[in-house]
Amino acid sequence: MQNSSRRVIVLGGTGFLGRRVVRRLQRLGCSVSAGTRTPGAAAPTEWEPGVAQVALDLADQSVMARALNGNGWVINCIGFYTETRQQSFQDVHLAGARRIARLVQETPGQRLVHISGIGASLHSPSAYVRARAEGEVAVRSACPDAVILRPSVMFSRDGAFFGDLQKIVEHLPVIPLFGTGRTRLQPVWACDVAEAVARVLDGPRAQRKVFELGGPDVFTYREILQRLAARSGRRRLLLPVPFVLWRIAAALLAPLPHPPLTPAQVALMRQDNTAGEGMAGFNDLGISPQSAVAMGLL
Known part of the structure; x- marks a missing residue:
């Protein structure tokens, strides 16, 4: 990784996937900050010292610009699964993702990795699934060089899924x-998804722009x-x-x-959650994903 790219901000960095991405990038030697709506909260235990928590507000252009400033890479791990009176799926997964992508595109030398999900579809009857797909379209339009990762349902050693x-x-x-x-599922270890982020940042492997990440089972x-x-x-x-x-x-x-x-x-759960035929995946990033069966979790 070039020196100019060693500063990375992980948006949603205290979440399920985000905190694992932070840890993996720390071990890669990056200077990592974590974007969160609640800076100052206790840092996740798996982090090594030195992670700054940075305030985010997806609706505020100036706040987001300050958060992203000075970073070579922006990793958008923000996930939002329940709408509230204050925020809708469109606010977060479409408008928020578009704002992030535009800010990255306007910053010379800055790059973006956008985390979406397998199954995102513009034709889904689900507002959530449609918003994820619309967010992908907006990101591609605003920031053509962005890399999009679509993991399947993620699991962890400490109990998730x-x-x-x-x-x-x-x-x-x-x-x-x-x-x-x-419904067919292809569960993927969250740390393998974090490793995929690291491989995108650390080398020339990411020649493709969209990767679907499913486990081996x-x-x-x-x-x-x-x-x-x-x-x-x-x-x-x-x-x-x-x-x-x-x-x-x-x-x-x-x-x-x-x-x-x-x-x-x-x-x-209404549709299969498996990587599509012909899509780039872990193999293109030089990763052999872990099996939940081999890990003794299933």
Whole structure:
């Protein structure tokens, strides 16, 4: 990595993926700052000393310009899964992403990595999924050299995704399925996604502009639950539940401060979440992604 590019800001740097990206870039020798709406909060334990937390406000051009100033790379890891009265999916994933891309394009020598997700579609009935796709279009238009990474559903060693499902398996004798449970997923280790960011920054490998990042294993949702139940020695009844009922449940839970189910999650479970044929992926970045099975998580 050139010296001029060693200063990096990770937007959403205290989030699930962002804090892993910060840690990986620190180990790469970058000077890393973390953009967050709540600077001053306790730093994630996995960070090494020296990470500055920088205030973000996606709606404020001057705040965002100050945050991005002086960095060679901008990594947009901001994720937003539940709309509020103050912010919509369009505010964050479209308008916010466009503002970031324009600021990067206007800054000589600055580069952008934009984190989206597999399944983003302009034709989706889901406001969340559409906003992610519209954000990609806006980023490409405003900043043609931006690199877009689309991870599949991400898991971690400390419980995210598989651990959350394991709790359901342990406590519910009857487990409701999304539809018939046949949605195909390609879970990816969050640290592998962070490594993909590092490879984009650290070398000439990123000749392609869009990468779809899925792990080495593909399972249906039903198969994942069956494997978790077998792993824990429990017999569980898997009950198909129509998506219309899931949408109703998500709508009823939406007013809660931290809803256990969101319309965005329901929408994502309606379609396969696997890397597309012919898309650039981990192999193009020289990465062999970790298997959740080999890691003992599934």
